[in-house]
Amino acid sequence: MEMVKFEETCPADQWLSPDDECLTAVTFGGECSYDEECALTNPNFICPDDRCGERYCPATTAGNHEFRLAGGDAACRTGRVEVRPLGGDVWGQVCDDDWGNVDATVFCRSIGLTSGEAILGSRHWYVTGAVFRMDNVQCTGDENHLLECPYNGWNEHNCADSEVASVTCS
Known part of the structure; x- marks a missing residue:
C-alpha cells in the first residue's frame, strides 16, 4: 500500500515551513528563520540576520x-x-x-x-x-x-x- 503524505494546513496567521511546521507571524525586530514568517506581518518584511526587518535595495x-x-x-x-x-x-x-x-x-x-x-x-x-x-x-x-x-x-x-x-x- 502506498503511503500518502498528509499536507498540513496552517491557520491564516501562520506559515507552513519547509520542515512542515506551522510558524507564527513574527513582527518587526522579532527573531525569525524565514522571510515568510516576517511577510505575514508585512509583505515587504524579510528575515535578514535572524530578525524581521525591511528590505534595503542597493544604493x-x-x-x-x-x-x-x-x-x-x-x-x-x-x-x-x-x-x-x-x-x-x-x-x-x-x-x-x-x-x-x-x-x-x-x-x-x-x-x-x-x-x-x-x-x-x-x-x-x-x-x-x-x-x-x-x-x-x-x-x-x-x-x-x-x-x-x-x-x-x-x-x-x-x-x-x-x-x-x-x-x-x-
Missing part, C-alpha cells in the same frame, strides 16, 4: 549622495525614497509634500531606472522617528538626480513620520 551614487529604495519589493522597484551623503551613516527620507510623478521619475533615474510613479499615504513605508533630508521637492523632469531639483534645503522640513515619499519605478 546608487549621484552628485556626492547615495540613493536607495527601502521597505519595498524584492525587485527593488517599489519602496520608500531614501538619501544620504556619500559615506554618511544615517539614511534619511524625502517628505511627500509636493511629491509627484515628475519627482518620482527623477528619483527613479537616480537609481538607474527609467520612470516613476509617486505613492502617497502608504502605511507600508511609514517610518517612526523619520529623519527627513528633503522637503517640498519640485523637479522639472530634466534633472539627473533628486538633489538637482529645487527643495527647502538639506534637513529643512515640516514633515510628520507619516509623510514619507514612496515610488514605484519602471
Whole structure:
C-alpha cells in the first residue's frame, strides 16, 4: 500500500515551513528563520540576520549622495525614497509634500531606472522617528538626480513620520 503524505494546513496567521511546521507571524525586530514568517506581518518584511526587518535595495551614487529604495519589493522597484551623503551613516527620507510623478521619475533615474510613479499615504513605508533630508521637492523632469531639483534645503522640513515619499519605478 502506498503511503500518502498528509499536507498540513496552517491557520491564516501562520506559515507552513519547509520542515512542515506551522510558524507564527513574527513582527518587526522579532527573531525569525524565514522571510515568510516576517511577510505575514508585512509583505515587504524579510528575515535578514535572524530578525524581521525591511528590505534595503542597493544604493546608487549621484552628485556626492547615495540613493536607495527601502521597505519595498524584492525587485527593488517599489519602496520608500531614501538619501544620504556619500559615506554618511544615517539614511534619511524625502517628505511627500509636493511629491509627484515628475519627482518620482527623477528619483527613479537616480537609481538607474527609467520612470516613476509617486505613492502617497502608504502605511507600508511609514517610518517612526523619520529623519527627513528633503522637503517640498519640485523637479522639472530634466534633472539627473533628486538633489538637482529645487527643495527647502538639506534637513529643512515640516514633515510628520507619516509623510514619507514612496515610488514605484519602471
